[in-house]
Amino acid sequence: QVLLVESGGGTVKPGDSLRLSCVGSGRTLSSRAMSWFRQAPGKEREFVASVNWNSAITYYDDSVKRRFAISRDNVKRTVYLQMNSLIPEDTAVYFCAAHSSMWRSGTAAVTEYDYWGQGTQVTVAS
8 A cells, every 4th residue: 555645835926946745655655656747726637747666767748847857765755846937837736646556667647546645735826
């Protein structure tokens, strides 16, 4: 069983930065790809970024490339999402997710993730 808890959300102004954290538990966590997704009101959940089990491979949606950075610390069982140059369109609830299979690279498909956190709200507004 994998449990995930996100933190770090808040309300910021355009151009500001935030760092989200996702702390997990479960003995298989360090062998799973981890990803961040987000969901804005009235919209479907969408992929943001992923990192594979040993941090060798990262993958970003085009909308956040060069602004966001995903990383993980397997000793601390934590995945981070550093978000820079935030824009109002980044406003959403952000979820971290653990891939359903071990030793796989992350993907953008919601259906490939069995474990989800409860989400943390990010609001970007002037």
